[in-house]
Amino acid sequence: MNAPDRLLRPDAATLGRHVDDTWNREIVRELHDYIAIPAKSPMFDADWAANGHLDTVVRRAADWVTGRRVPGLTLEIVRLTDEAGRPRTPVLLFEIAATRPETAVGVAQTPTVLMYGHLDKQPEFTGWRADLGPWTPKLIDGRLYGRGGADDGYAVYAAIAAIEALKAQNIPHPRIVGLIETDEESGSGDLPVYLDALRDRLGAVSLVVCLDSGAGNYGQLWLTTSLRGLVSGALKVEVLDEGVHSGDASGVVPSSFRILRHVLDRLEDSATGRLLPGQFHVEIPANRLAQAQATAAVLGDEVWKRQPWACGADGTPVLPMTADPVEALLNRTWRPMLSVTGVDGMQPLGSAGNVLRPHTAFKLSLRLPPTVDASLAAEDLQRLLELDAPYNARVTFHPDGRAGAWGASGWDAPALAPWLETSLNAASQAQFGAPVGYIGQGGTIPLMNLLQAGFPQAQMMVCGVLGPKSNAHGPNEFLDVPYARRLTAAVAQVIADHP
Structure with a gap:
């Protein structure tokens, strides 16, 4: 396809000014209110339906969108139930009619831009600065602090601002559909059901704009080329029915922690962090290796220096697993890595008496290369951890998700069409x-694999605002507002260039 006629392209400076004005007058205020609502994802709030926070943020976003009175826009909050009649997490769906001649062919054939984001949040976490908090929004030097603003409550507001900026210059645009879910931080378990139910309304998706990703720095547009998969779950080792005096039992009763450590040695080389089972590894594609080398040349040591390193005993910072920028990029994108994100069965230090504990449990987070099937990896991981337990201890691993659908597979982006590659660079x-x-x-x-399977011909623009130190999921999460404004304008340019 050829690029659109240049006479139909928006003036970039005017586009930027319009987006800046919308962000400054409207979006920052809306995000303040959004951050203040503890709309935690269902995995972290079992009573989410009764608590109503997810409904609140969806309704507030819907009210803001409809209040903009964008010509040709329709909106619905879609609510489905599961087989037992329990509510699924709500989805906000909006549609904006095309202003190009292809509207005559009908929804099923009309090229459609699908814009994606989510409104559910990770839990609070600890370690926030004394002047900050997860539910207390604060704007400091262009950074809006608080849980969820950057990951990624801004997405629906940015999507509408981008479309408004095009319409302000009377730039023709394709049909646009917005899909904003509230289950992403729990693995998007409800999303396949919604995609099936809404397939006819989504239409012929030819471009996906996903506003839920990261940036290498705040000085250019960054396109996400791949996403790792994830298997998470609880590994538990039980040796007693109740805790006993450690002086009486140690040396007789094996430590549940030692057994757990021994079991994890089957999975990970503790000296290097390398995952041992071969099935969790893949050969890194040549084009992704070349892109990592090019990105490393731009970012240099900032690839690893961006982390909030603690200091060691001698006062110097903790060292990274590798100081080679290329290897660091590949480690965090194409190699499997294990993290322990939670623990159960241990007492806080202040109340830890001389008791040999009956069990130890770790929450495991296993990141997988983009092309590894997460469900199969979860089954392999469960077998590996539970097989032949030392001392005949009760060792169980319960993956998150549903049997047959454990984990979330990663994603490797399709090749860029020439028009999109040109447009992305011009917008940046x-x-x-x-x-x-x-x-x-x-x-x-998780959405990206679902969409890739459902719309194999679609182009993918996956981008976001999670740049250096933005710290999604952790303490002091922030949204860099100037970067978000420029990203919004860049998205508008790409939509205008859609053939």
């Missing part, structure tokens, strides 16, 4: 003054 140059960057991300967005 116009809004940032620098070329587009390409970077794999270590996180997981």
